[in-house]
Amino acid sequence: MKLLEQILNELGADTLKSFTVIPSFGGYFQCVRSIAEYSPQKILLVLKKTVVTIEGEKLEIGKYFEQDIFIKGNIKVINVD
Secondary structure, eight states, X not given: OHHHHHHHHHTTOOTTSOEEEETTTEEEEOSOOEEEEEOSSEEEXXXXXXXXXXXXXXXXXEEEETTEEEEXXXXXXXXXX
């Protein structure tokens, strides 16, 4: 995890607002305040100052605990606004 934090810091990213996606399996997202939209094709996650849009197929929420969320399914597109 320290390598990921170092890479994110060097890129100027906020390590508290990061995510990891595993193709054809799902993704892990941190610092999620709420879920604004949820369907098997699209999920909108609200962070402090950012909205993350996840699009794909067969999306479902695996676990959501203490602002961390695991989304199962085939994630095809992620937009950060």
